[in-house]
Amino acid sequence: xxxxxxxxxxxxxxxxxxxxxxxxxxxxxxxxxxxxxxxxxxxxxxxxxxxxxxxxxxxxxxxxxxxxxxxxxxxxxxxxxxxxxxxxxxxxxxxxxxxxxxxxxxxxxxxxxxxxxxxxxxxxxxxxxxxxxxxxxxxxxxxxxxxxxxxxxxxxxxxxxxxxxxxxxxxxxxxxxxxxxxxxxxxxxxxxxxxxxxxxxxxxxxxxxxxxxxxxxxxxxxxxxxxxxxxxxxxxxxxxxxxxxxxxxxxxxxxxxxxxxxxxxxxxxxxxxxxxxxxxxxxxxxxxxxxxxxxxxxxxxxxxxxxxxxxxxxxxxxxxxxxxxxxxxxxxxxxxxxxxxxxxxxxxxxxxxxxxxxxxxxxxxxxxxxxxxxxxxxxxxxxxxxxxxxxxxxxxxxxxxxxxxxxxxxxxxxxxxxxxxxxxxxxxxxxxxxxxxxxxxxxxxxxxxxxxxxxxxxxxxxxxxxxxxxxxxxxxxxxxxxxxxxxxxx
Amino acid sequence: xxxxxxxxxxxxxxxxxxxxxxxxxxxxxxxxxxxxxxxxxxxxxxxxxxxxxxxxxxxxxxxxxxxxxxxxxxxxxxxxxxxxxxxxxxxxxxxxxxxxxxxxxxxxxxxxxxxxxxxxxxxxxxxxxxxxxxxxxxxxxxxxxxxxxxxxxxxxxxxxxxxxxxxxxxxxxxxxxxxxxxxxxxxxxxxxxxxxxxxxxxxxxxxxxxxxxxxxxxxxxxxxxxxxxxxxxxxxxxxxxxxxxxxxxxxxxxxxxxxxxxxxxxxxxxxxxxxxxxxxxxxxxxxxxxxxxxxxxxxxxxxxxxxxxxxxxxxxxxxxxxxxxxxxxxxxxxxxxxxxxxxxxxxxxxxxxxxxxxxxxxxxxxxxxxxxxxxxxxxxxxxxxxxxxxxxxxxxxxxxxxxxxxxxxxxxxxxxxxxxxxxxxxxxxxxxxxxxxxxx
Numbered sequence: 023x024x025x026x027x028x029x030x031x032x033x034x035x036x037x038x039x040x041x042x043x044x045x046x047x048x049x050x051x052x053x054x055x056x057x058x059x060x061x062x063x064x065x066x067x068x069x070x071x072x073x074x075x076x077x078x079x080x081x082x083x084x085x086x087x088x089x090x091x092x093x094x095x096x097x098x099x100x101x102x103x104x105x106x107x108x109x110x111x112x113x114x115x116x117x118x119x120x121x122x123x124x125x126x127x128x129x130x131x132x133x134x135x136x137x138x139x140x141x142x143x144x145x146x147x148x149x150x151x152x153x154x155x156x157x158x159x160x161x162x163x164x165x166x167x168x169x170x171x172x173x174x175x176x177x178x179x180x181x182x183x184x185x186x187x188x189x190x191x192x193x194x195x196x197x198x199x200x201x202x203x204x205x206x207x208x209x210x211x212x213x214x215x216x217x218x219x220x221x222x223x224x225x226x227x228x229x230x231x232x233x234x235x236x237x238x239x240x241x242x243x244x245x246x247x248x249x250x251x252x253x254x255x256x257x258x259x260x261x262x263x264x265x266x267x268x269x270x271x272x273x274x275x276x277x278x279x280x281x282x283x284x285x286x287x288x289x290x291x292x293x294x295x296x297x298x299x300x301x302x303x304x305x306x307x308x309x310x311x312x313x314x315x316x317x318x319x320x321x322x323x324x325x326x327x328x329x330x331x332x333x334x335x336x337x338x339x340x341x342x343x344x345x346x347x348x349x350x351x352x353x354x355x356x357x358x359x360x361x362x363x364x365x366x367x368x369x370x371x372x373x374x375x376x377x378x379x380x381x382x383x384x385x386x387x388x389x390x391x392x393x394x395x396x397x398x399x400x401x402x403x404x405x406x407x408x409x410x411x412x413x414x415x416x417x418x419x420x421x422x423x424x425x426x427x428x429x430x431x432x433x434x435x436x437x438x439x440x441x442x443x444x445x446x447x448x449x450x451x452x453x454x455x456x457x458x459x460x461x462x463x464x465x466x467x468x469x470x471x472x473x474x475x476x477x478x479x480x481x482x483x484x485x486x487x488x489x490x491x492x493x494x495x496x497x498x499x500x501x502x503x504x505x506x507x508x509x510x511x512x
Numbered sequence: 513x514x515x516x517x518x519x520x521x522x523x524x525x526x527x528x529x530x531x532x533x534x535x536x537x538x539x540x541x542x543x544x545x546x547x548x549x550x551x552x553x554x555x556x557x558x559x560x561x562x563x564x565x566x567x568x569x570x571x572x573x574x575x576x577x578x579x580x581x582x583x584x585x586x587x588x589x590x591x592x593x594x595x596x597x598x599x600x601x602x603x604x605x606x607x608x609x610x611x612x613x614x615x616x617x618x619x620x621x622x623x624x625x626x627x628x629x630x631x632x633x634x635x636x637x638x639x640x641x642x643x644x645x646x647x648x649x650x651x652x653x654x655x656x657x658x659x660x661x662x663x664x665x666x667x668x669x670x671x672x673x674x675x676x677x678x679x680x681x682x683x684x685x686x687x688x689x690x691x692x693x694x695x696x697x698x699x700x701x702x703x704x705x706x707x708x709x710x711x712x713x714x715x716x717x718x719x720x721x722x723x724x725x726x727x728x729x730x731x732x733x734x735x736x737x738x739x740x741x742x743x744x745x746x747x748x749x750x751x752x753x754x755x756x757x758x759x760x761x762x763x764x765x766x767x768x769x770x771x772x773x774x775x776x777x778x779x780x781x782x783x784x785x786x787x788x789x790x791x792x793x794x795x796x797x798x799x800x801x802x803x804x805x806x807x808x809x810x811x812x813x814x815x816x817x818x819x820x821x822x823x824x825x826x827x828x829x830x831x832x833x834x835x836x837x838x839x840x841x842x843x844x845x846x847x848x849x850x851x852x853x854x855x856x857x858x859x860x861x862x863x864x865x866x867x868x869x870x871x872x873x874x875x876x877x878x879x880x881x882x883x884x885x886x887x888x889x890x891x892x893x894x895x896x897x898x899x900x901x902x903x904x905x906x907x908x909x910x911x912x913x914x915x916x917x918x919x920x921x922x923x924x925x926x927x928x929x930x931x932x933x934x935x936x937x938x939x940x941x942x943x944x945x946x947x948x949x950x951x952x
Contacts, residue, residue, distance in 0.1 A: 094604030120571025135573030351779025369557030
């Protein structure tokens, strides 16, 4: 069933005089607004919002929701995003009044349960990362990167060292260089070798007494564990720099190895990936950071601590060396509550099995996909791998086969993998099945992919054939941006 | 393990297909000396029932606002959330989807983003909005960075002291790192002393942290004379009543969007609103949805102007931000749709009336006095002549009233002052009780 009802905009449903809510009568003596506020500061007309009823709002947004693919409805192997099942128990718990209806400025005594939860989460993340000092404040992975780079910057300032450069491999997420710039560093790209690992020689050439931080994603965006990481860490440390681990791919190594044990000084978690916070159509996430004891004093204020004397949890903002705040209030607590539930549900063995199963699923899918697509970085992977549709270019004449395959997958009801990332693999298709998919689903996906690769080039090039809309004109959208509705926009 | 499927027999089959003898073998690329070799020292697993009990135990140790009367505000407000917001936002098709990289199967989210952007423009009077940032505080700092980018003046920004102290702390954090001077002034009358040709932007808040409404248009003129940009943080609920920032000459508007349909959540996740003048659209950070047509000429929506963003521009991006608060932009879009022009007017008016009633009743008491004659919206400051704010708050808590936010922690000179917020949810009875308890 194609749903065509949803495509009207809420503004086009508006009818003057309709109302979606009725608010209570004012129960205090009413004074005219003009006597309370100077007329020049008042709006003379109501804001020009749409006028719709509650049933219209429900039907409109419900219909819109059906135009999305989601983890609840579809297999969603979007590489690097860890689109795993989002447990319903966590949703229910996080919505309870006792956790959701708390004001950020309530007294500490009145929120001891929440502070205990957050304090325990700090400890658990410290243990899982092997980096004991934790701040839960950053609001997203990229925000965590930025906060940690600020921590590094403050640390070096305190040491009286002027270090200006952040380095990261060419396969890094775009957030790495962008965060480095925002934290005031110059950014240097380090080459990857052909096998996807960091080119250590190139790294050596760029290390010096201006090196502040080397950012590494390990396992990498190619789904490979770089076994040189200890060597790299030693080199960077010898040069006086710090190692930052982009924790986007922690789903591969929970309970198996820890960043703190392979040389990282700082890292962030993406709880919305690794610990199954729902992605919410593009957020919210959270970006807690974990650092070494040496860097602890520089973490954002406040952290949650337990006072032995009073036997109470409290917000500690006493560290003078702290970089300060990076976000208002305590951070994305709702996401952290879900992460806490997820970690408590799994325990030590369960978390390890999450990674084992994620890696098994990815390797199994790789074993199937390599039968008909090129997988340039070997027969084994961690939680994800990157296939390349490049060879198909020659046989089919398609100019962008990865894009065409991705679009054709939509016809078969699968969300496509991440395409054209990392930038180092031509026609890359990055597949991350996660642990919450069955062998049957992986088999069905692989069989479909094989079928697609064997389909006529024309069929692929014009895909998708069955979706509500097909291949929107993105160039036009960017050249003549229409970013809001106006009465004349059509 | 609760969320995985494959049986031992299937796992064996999968290993055979891979050509491995064990799952351990799949981790061979990790050198043995890096492996943990022990179990993580975290508590053991809980089933759903045990987890639920454990979490109930934690939740019980919190005294939430459904058991208290909440007069706390200071950037996070107890407004009413209509049931439709939760009903729609809890649909799995919305909350278990991700960034709309494939527009054909993300039209729901993309259209919501486009509608959200339009609603924010209608509410603020600005030309363009992004699809949201993390929260009000990070939106404020992103706006200041954007202003530096636009004006190419990077040596100084100015912030009024009446901007949320935590927003100012965030700005200090960011700007200490990049070496831009942040000048804080007490109020707008001091702007002429600090505005110069190197100043990129001025950040004000209206209604400000103390609840007072600034004369935004007058400040805008002053700021523009120096060639700087005016960034204004607003309370979206106030815009049912107050002049829109877009009609007062503001260049970039930011706001904490929590008031628009999101519960308190102990501070997050919230919604960072950011909107600006048309000419700055290519400098906006964050995601933006745009209208276009598909192959068959159907109107549809895509992520647009992506060449600003980190996944394309890397170190040259306008910001490192790579997500929006999609779920909370959705909540705001639903909230604004169901409220409509009259609903927004009514909720703003109820806040205005009740806050003024509360302020007048409290300041009738000998113990309290106002600290300012400036007009206010839904929040105000009172001074306790007996200088015992902590005692007052404690006493009120005994009556299950969260009476206000003590200001001393941020403003030592206001250590005898309390910031009180009154939303449409507070009844005359609750306000009278507050007055009685604080006055007794």
